[in-house]
């Protein structure tokens with residue numbers, strides 16, 4: 001079968017909806033990945049004959065995608081900040097919003113050998129990217145999920161960096177002091193559990209929900225920041241809509257807000273905090 005015929009088949013099966021805005025683009029990306037080419041090749045060669053074994057795999061991938069399975073879980077990897085990370089069932093697929101957090105912390109005036117903690121590391125995207133970007137940093141991370149820690153280790157090995165990992169609630173395994181604490185903890189309110197796009201049903205609920213207003217875990221971590229942070233140390237927290245202002249209004253006295261980073265939709269996505277001198 002040709003590329004054009006396979007894309008027409010996929011078009012009939014995959015329709016745009018929340019969670020899959022550009023199905024044709026996803027189908028092209030599946031084909032490009034299977035053929036070991038880029039999407040420009042798929043666009044430019046509709047007449048190209050696809051080997052039968054790849055046709056079968058393409059149809060399987062499209063069928064899985066049609067049932068809501070996320071694109072990156074099907075191909076087994078996800079790009080993040082210019083690097084490729086392994087993904088696996090049960091561990092949150094890295095989101096583009098989290099790249100905002102990473103960009104923001106890379107602009108901070110950190111010491112030459114920063115001590116960094118990543119709380120709720122998931123696939124390890126933040127911990128591993130930080131160690132890659134700041135090779136002189138000491139990076140440690142925690143999560144409550146064994147699957148997440150296993151995947152974070154795999155991603156650290158893939159990028160040939162060393163990070164410390166602990167199975168622990170929030171930062172309970174670490175003493176500090178740290179120059180930087182980053183966290184993309186679950187921040188969705190429980191009430192959202194029943195009105196999510198199908199893709200999120202493939203994620204571990206522990207990676208998504210945090211109490212009635214989504215802030216249970218982030219609030220606990222913020223209370224622990226005065227213990228964890230070095231004087232003048234920073235924390236960067238990824239958040240959902242409207243959460244930054246709620247948190248800023250009830251900070252422990254040792255902390256001050258440093259900045260809020262907005263995403264392209266105008267959501268207060270990253271809250272930067274700093275520990276006061278004393």
Ligand SMILES: C[S@@+](CC[C@H](N)C(=O)[O-])C[C@H]1O[C@@H](n2cnc3c(N)ncnc32)[C@H](O)[C@@H]1O
Nearest residue numbers: 092094120121122143144145169170184186207
């Ligand atoms: C939204 S995911 C983010 C994963 C990763 N940091 C990222 O940015 O892709 C939240 C992660 O926090 C972990 N988590 C949930 N509750 C936790 C807790 N009490 N202590 C530590 N980690 C927790 C989840 O297992 C999940 O891996």
